[in-house]
Amino acid sequence: MSNATAKIIDTGLKKHAGLKKRERAYEQFSDMLLNLQIKPGQFLTQRELVKITDMPLGAIRELIPRLEADGLIKTIPQRGLQVTYIDMNLIRNAYELRQILETRAASQFARNATKNQIAEMRNTHEDILEQANNKVSDALVAHAQQTDFQFHETIIDALDNELISNIYRVNSIKVRLIKASRSRLGPNDVNRVINEHLRVIEAMEQRDEEGAATAIRDHILGAKARAFAD
Numbered sequence: 001m002s003n004a005t006a007k008i009i010d011t012g013l014k015k016h017a018g019l020k021k022r023e024r025a026y027e028q029f030s031d032m033l034l035n036l037q038i039k040p041g042q043f044l045t046q047r048e049l050v051k052i053t054d055m056p057l058g059a060i061r062e063l064i065p066r067l068e069a070d071g072l073i074k075t076i077p078q079r080g081l082q083v084t085y086i087d088m089n090l091i092r093n094a095y096e097l098r099q100i101l102e103t104r105a106a107s108q109f110a111r112n113a114t115k116n117q118i119a120e121m122r123n124t125h126e127d128i129l130e131q132a133n134n135k136v137s138d139a140l141v142a143h144a145q146q147t148d149f150q151f152h153e154t155i156i157d158a159l160d161n162e163l164i165s166n167i168y169r170v171n172s173i174k175v176r177l178i179k180a181s182r183s184r185l186g187p188n189d190v191n192r193v194i195n196e197h198l199r200v201i202e203a204m205e206q207r208d209e210e211g212a213a214t215a216i217r218d219h220i221l222g223a224k225a226r227a228f229a230d
Contacts, residue, residue: 021059026066028053033072033083034176041085043076070170086178088228094174095224101168102220103213105155110204110212113158118204121151125194125201132194136187144190149176151197155216178227196222 032038032052044052049060064081067073073081084090128144149172156168179185185193196219203211 021055022062022066025053025055025059025063028055029063029067029072030173034173034180036180038083040083040177040181042083043079044073044081044083046081049081070173072173084174084177086181090174091178091224091227094171094178095220095227097167097171098175099217099220101156101164101171102152103217105159105164106200106204106212106216107209109155109158110207110209113204117154118201121154122198122201122205125151125198128194129191132190136190141185141187141190144194145185148185148193148197 029038029049033040038044038052046057046060046064049055049063050057053060055063064073064075068075072084074084076082124147128140128147131140132144153168153172157165159165196215200212200215200219203215
């Protein structure tokens with residue numbers, strides 16, 4: 001191997017390692033935000049981000065522009081970095097974007113998804129309802145919440161559009177932050193959420209594109225109303 005080739009490989013490996021650090025820093029920040037270890041509206045310095053994420057300063061400096069572009073932090077002169085805070089505008093904007101993306105996605109999923117894909121969704125949801133009839137444990141609530149996230153992400157990803165999926169993922173962080181601080185899924189919500197999903201699934205089984213879009217729109221509008229009310 002020539003020196004030039006070795007240098008190219010070494011440079012590529014360093015870039016890959018740097019990318020992995022930035023991705024880990026982003027995931028760490030997002031997880032801490034969603035777990036409310038980092039609070040909406042909180043001010044942070046770069047050094048504080050290094051400490052709480054356990055990431056090197058270089059990775060944090062590269063992370064900040066991405067967080068700003070995604071609307072998760074903003075730089076306030078003389079004060080530092082402010083974590084996004086939850087207000088009426090954020091709730092309205094986040095849920096309106098969900099509605100735009102997911103009504104289109106639900107319609108297309110109703111048209112293109114396989115019977116097995118839809119049947120698997122139904123089985124997962126009906127299993128949760130069956131368990132809920134016995135006892136709504138903390139573990140079941142956590143499972144229902146994860147099923148909720150996965151249901152929506154599956155429909156979006158079925159559009160097979162990387163740009164839309166990425167936009168949805170960023171917006172999903174904001175929606176989950178709103179839920180975590182204002183309307184987190186509780187034991188009394190499990191049946192309602194799962195049944196709302198099942199109405200979407202029923203329309204998909206019938207290949208009713210308009211019905212699927214309407215059902216998921218109603219589901220999102222209900223969540224938006226609850227976020228405003230909390």
